[in-house]
Amino acid sequence: MKILCILNPIAGGGRTAAQVSAAIHHIFRDAGIEYDIVYTQHSGDGLAIAKHAEKNAYSHVIAVGGDGTINEIATGLIGTDLILAIIPVGSGNGLARALQIPFDYQEACQLLLHGTSRAIDVGQVNDRYFFATSGIGFDAYVGKQYNEHLGHSRGILPYFQIAATEYFHYTPQKITLEYQGKTFTCTPFVLTVANVEQYGGGAIIAPEAAPDDGLFDVVIIPQTPLLKTVYHLPRLFNGTIDTLPDFITHKTAALTITRPEPGPVHVDGETFLAGQSLEYTLLPQALRIQVPEKTVPRSTPKKPGKSFSGNTLELLEKLSRLKDRGILTDEEFEEQKRKLLERL
Numbered sequence: 538m539k540i541l542c543i544l545n546p547i548a549g550g551g552r553t554a555a556q557v558s559a560a561i562h563h564i565f566r567d568a569g570i571e572y573d574i575v576y577t578q579h580s581g582d583g584l585a586i587a588k589h590a591e592k593n594a595y596s597h598v599i600a601v602g603g604d605g606t607i608n609e610i611a612t613g614l615i616g617t618d619l620i621l622a623i624i625p626v627g628s629g630n631g632l633a634r635a636l637q638i639p640f641d642y643q644e645a646c647q648l649l650l651h652g653t654s655r656a657i658d659v660g661q662v663n664d665r666y667f668f669a670t671s672g673i674g675f676d677a678y679v680g681k682q683y684n685e686h687l688g689h690s691r692g693i694l695p696y697f698q699i700a701a702t703e704y705f706h707y708t709p710q711k712i713t714l715e716y717q718g719k720t721f722t723c724t725p726f727v728l729t730v731a732n733v734e735q736y737g738g739g740a741i742i743a744p745e746a747a748p749d750d751g752l753f754d755v756v757i758i759p760q761t762p763l764l765k766t767v768y769h770l771p772r773l774f775n776g777t778i779d780t781l782p783d784f785i786t787h788k789t790a791a792l793t794i795t796r797p798e799p800g801p802v803h804v805d806g807e808t809f810l811a812g813q814s815l816e817y818t819l820l821p822q823a824l825r826i827q828v829p830e831k832t833v834p835r836s837t838p839k840k841p842g843k844s845f846s847g848n849t850l851e852l853l854e855k856l857s858r859l860k861d862r863g864i865l866t867d868e869e870f871e872e873q874k875r876k877l878l879e880r881l
């Protein structure tokens with residue numbers, strides 16, 4: 538085993554870089570493991586450094602940072618046999634949360650000694666990769682403002698402050714989605730293509746997403762009035778966002794989105810500008826990540842209790858509304874209706 542640690546000194550506000558570096562020295566030196574630590578100097582360095590890791594005979598690369606750093610480093614490892622490990626010191630840490638990687642950096646280091654490696658799917662949108670989520674709706678818009686205006690002052694609180702301000706400036710676009718031979722239009726407030734359940738910061742955008750099932754969960758949520766959005770916000774954090782009346786999810790390994798004009802897209806929270814057409818493709822189990830030996834299933838709180846028949850009627854009405862608005866095709870509506878009626 539030969540380990541390369543790539544450390545982003547500004548991730549998570551740069552509060553822990555020195556302690557993490559000390560823990561790495563302590564743990565790997567004691568274990569007699571060969572290792573090197575390299576600090577990134579600029580955005581993009583993680584990718585450039587990771588690309589040379591294989592040539593320099595490393596077996597593992599540790600990304601010390603948040604989702605943006607992990608995205609860069611993991612991108613550099615695609616197509617190699619190297620195993621990625623994560624010491625999550627970012628602000629959101631969506632991928633680390635979804636894979637149950639410990640937030641204690643000493644425990645995260647110990648995963649190299651006592652954990653196991655797991656292959657996960659990788660998402661691709663045009664020429665960019667993502668490992669947790671990608672999106673083109675309000676989250677991409679907020680991510681753009683966050684990355685442009687905040688500099689080193691990062692965190693979940695500033696993110697929510699920007700989201701609250703930008704809520705009034707954002708206008709959802711009418712877009713076309715094509716997948717599995719079907720085409721439909723919708724005007725999403727949030728459109729997230731999820732490889733894992735987590736957005737970051739504990740927000741669970743796609744409760745059913747699994748990182749190795751060969752499928753994206755495409756989540757579509759329309760705009761609702763601010764008060765209603767605030768009222769429903771806890772569902773984003775307790776794993777029940779899919780109980781929202783207008784929540785839609787599709788499972789697919791490939792998807793084309795066409796929008797009226799170019800705009801921002803985020804990959805794992807990092808935004809870039811892309812054209813009107815976005816091609817999403819899933820690369821099955823294309824990256825190996827070091828994870829805990831045993832993972833505990835997330836305990837999802839019980840979904841809002843209603844009598845089954847009452848709930849079914851409500852779901853049928855919801856499906857019908859979605860069909861009327863063009864979000865569901867006739868075929869999808871009939872299929873969902875049949876499934877619901879079968880349960881009666």
Ligand SMILES: Nc1ncnc2c1ncn2[C@@H]1O[C@H](COP(=O)(O)OP(=O)(O)OP(=O)(O)O)[C@@H](O)[C@H]1O
Pocket residue numbers: 545546547548549550577578579580581582602603604605606607609626627628629630631691692737805806807
């Ligand atoms: N030395 C550096 N100076 C400035 N920016 C850097 C440096 N190294 C990396 N970066 C950039 O910092 C950005 C933020 O990093 P990262 O996403 O890891 O942290 P975070 O935003 O705090 O965490 P999260 O994405 O989990 O919320 C990335 O875009 C990365 O490219």
